[in-house]
Amino acid sequence: MSTASQAMVFREARKPLTSESREFARPGDHEICVRVLACAACRTDLHVQDAELENVPYPIVPGHQVVGEVVASGGGAHFSPGDRVGVTWLAWACERCPACERGEENLCPKAKFTGYHRDGGFAEHVIADSRFCLPLDPGLDPVATTPLLCAGLIGYRSFRMAGDAERIGIYGFGSAAHLITQVAVAGGREIHAFTRAGDTRAQSFAREMGASWAGDSETPASQPLDAALIFAPVGSLVPKALRDVRPGGRVVCGGIHMSDIPSFPYSDLWGERRIQSVANLTRQDGHDFMRVASGLDLRPSTTCYDLLDANRALDDLRAGNLEGTAVLVPNSG
Ligand SMILES: [Zn+2]
Ligand SMILES: [Zn+2]
Numbered sequence: 001m002s003t004a005s006q007a008m009v010f011r012e013a014r015k016p017l018t019s020e021s022r023e024f025a026r027p028g029d030h031e032i033c034v035r036v037l038a039c040a041a042c043r044t045d046l047h048v049q050d051a052e053l054e055n056v057p058y059p060i061v062p063g064h065q066v067v068g069e070v071v072a073s074g075g076g077a078h079f080s081p082g083d084r085v086g087v088t089w090l091a092w093a094c095e096r097c098p099a100c101e102r103g104e105e106n107l108c109p110k111a112k113f114t115g116y117h118r119d120g121g122f123a124e125h126v127i128a129d130s131r132f133c134l135p136l137d138p139g140l141d142p143v144a145t146t147p148l149l150c151a152g153l154i155g156y157r158s159f160r161m162a163g164d165a166e167r168i169g170i171y172g173f174g175s176a177a178h179l180i181t182q183v184a185v186a187g188g189r190e191i192h193a194f195t196r197a198g199d200t201r202a203q204s205f206a207r208e209m210g211a212s213w214a215g216d217s218e219t220p221a222s223q224p225l226d227a228a229l230i231f232a233p234v235g236s237l238v239p240k241a242l243r244d245v246r247p248g249g250r251v252v253c254g255g256i257h258m259s260d261i262p263s264f265p266y267s268d269l270w271g272e273r274r275i276q277s278v279a280n281l282t283r284q285d286g287h288d289f290m291r292v293a294s295g296l297d298l299r300p301s302t303t304c305y306d307l308l309d310a311n312r313a314l315d316d317l318r319a320g321n322l323e324g325t326a327v328l329v330p331n332s333g
Helices: 043-049 142-149 151-161 175-186 200-208 237-244 283-295 307-319
Strands: 003-009 018-024 031-040 066-073 084-087 090-092 125-129 167-171 190-195 213-216 225-230 245-253 274-277 302-306 325-329
Touching: 003 307, 031 084, 031 142, 043 307, 066 125, 066 142, 084 125, 084 142, 090 125, 142 151, 142 175, 142 283, 142 302, 142 325, 151 175, 151 225, 151 245, 151 283, 167 175, 167 237, 175 190, 175 200, 190 200, 200 213, 225 237, 237 245, 302 307, 307 325
Parallel strands: 167 190, 167 225, 190 213, 225 245, 245 274, 302 325
Antiparallel strands: 003 018, 031 066, 031 125, 031 325, 066 084
């Protein structure tokens, strides 16, 4: 198979995407060629644009929340043409190192990530290693499913790190937060949403999604929190969140990149408070979260853009000019 296909490419750091027409080669062993039905944008795509991740191999096509249909499969591939799949952030792990053997393939030092090390889904087609793709029910709406594949998955992994916390603070109310608020509230937890100061739109969105309180991130929590989930890439939120959680409480940082954390007195950490990060995701996270999501009536909030409008989608994401998740749809303009 040889197909001319449109892709949006970061040719170099700190520059907008450029549109390219590319020829797709036949998928190799274990690989599939996926026709992209929809691909959501994530803050990580901005970190790729800004070269805030190490050694981004420009030129690169970003995008790691892909819902698509298999159009060709290589030798030994797990899927066949016509199958509906999700292509997520974890593109490949070695399956041999100590981390992989412990079941922590998200920490594999050789892991490759979609839209960072391998071309991603800001394109009409993407080639993916089928062993790392998620089977999807063809009845699911492609646009509404895309935010589940990173925002939902990373949010869910972060939420699970909070253990059985009942009162949970969420700092930064975007794509991950709006999904996890729905999951948490369905499970009987209480959500306090902290947003940029004065962002009343995000605050009312948080209340619509089920948060029992929403306000500015500088405001101290009205009652001590059992856990805090930080999705905003703002290091100064870490000491703030530590002051908001009770003794024994956890502060979970869900982003891949964060500005430096300012120093803070040891007394803020004292009382067995914990800080931890969440790194990437495993295939098991994908299966677990899709099962949880299918049992809930999740309402992902999305704003669609044509693939060729990807720069506008990223600009809106950066400026906080949209609710929920920006989703690119090829040939919708
Ligand atoms: Zn992501
Ligand atoms: Zn490994």
